[in-house]
Amino acid sequence: MAQLAEALGYCLLAWLAVLAAILAFRMLTGEIPLEGILTTKGEDIDPERLQSILVTCFVLIFFIIEVPGALARRSLPDIPQALLVLLGGSNGLYLGGKIARTQGAAPTRNRRGRKTASRGGGAPGKRRSPQKPS
Amino acid sequence: MNAPDLALIGFVAIVAIILAFAAIVLWHVLWGTIKLDGLIAELNPASPDDFGKASLSRFQFLLFTFVVAGLFLLLSIETGAFVSIPGDVLGLMGISGGTFRRLQGGVEPSE
Numbered sequence: 305m306a307q308l309a310e311a312l313g314y315c316l317l318a319w320l321a322v323l324a325a326i327l328a329f330r331m332l333t334g335e336i337p338l339e340g341i342l343t344t345k346g347e348d349i350d351p352e353r354l355q356s357i358l359v360t361c362f363v364l365i366f367f368i369i370e371v372p373g374a375l376a377r378r379s380l381p382d383i384p385q386a387l388l389v390l391l392g393g394s395n396g397l398y399l400g401g402k403i404a405r406t407q408g409a410a411p412t413r414n415r416r417g418r419k420t421a422s423r424g425g426g427a428p429g430k431r432r433s434p435q436k437p438s
Numbered sequence: 439m440n441a442p443d444l445a446l447i448g449f450v451a452i453v454a455i456i457l458a459f460a461a462i463v464l465w466h467v468l469w470g471t472i473k474l475d476g477l478i479a480e481l482n483p484a485s486p487d488d489f490g491k492a493s494l495s496r497f498q499f500l501l502f503t504f505v506v507a508g509l510f511l512l513l514s515i516e517t518g519a520f521v522s523i524p525g526d527v528l529g530l531m532g533i534s535g536g537t538f539r540r541l542q543g544g545v546e547p548s549e
Binding site for chain 1: 456492
């Protein structure tokens with residue numbers, strides 16, 4: 305039964321590898337489009353996206369390099385805390401850049417909204433209230 | 439028929455079912471019945487058929503998923519038992535998935 309379980313494991317590993325190969329092939333042929341992965345609106349490359357890709361590759365390479373040591377510990381490789389912070393910071397930067405670029409198209413509406421809200425939001429009532437006779 | 443034989447037959451049946459599911463999914467992916475065009479695309483809720491540009495967070499999540507799942511399977515086969523998953527790896531997946539989820543819920547895709 306142990307041999308059967310090992311055979312099942314290898315079959316599932318082969319299945320995962322074939323699936324990854326299909327995805328990689330379709331990305332290469334353009335059936336799964338990769339265009340726009342480094343840009344927000346199809347213009348120049350965004351630096352925050354470029355750094356996010358680089359940090360992702362760095363983390364993955366580090367993770368794979370650590371595999372031989374992890375085999376002896378019977379565990380997936382440990383990731384240093386600094387690398388997690390680096391990945392979190394990188395993703396935070398990417399997220400911030402994305403929010404700034406996508407919502408930067410309509411700042412005037414927000415400003416007008418705030419101004420109108422501050423004028424109309426109960427301000428007249430507050431102005432009249434100090435005029436009570438003492 | 440004794441108990442070990444029954445267990446072996448049950449195990450073979452379960453293995454066959456799992457592998458049949460895996461083969462069916464792979465077959466449909468291979469011949470395009472299961473479409474993967476929008477796998478890493480930013481979906482537009484206004485027009486779900488229009489996939490738009492590729493999403494970096496989806497791509498990152500896909501890479502981490504494949505690497506972690508592949509290594510987990512490989513190490514489990516090598517050691518002969520399920521290997522433990524450190525909290526750091528879960529944190530890694532959490533950071534990546536959290537970014538993906540935040541972009542899904544918070545930022546509308548660009549036009």
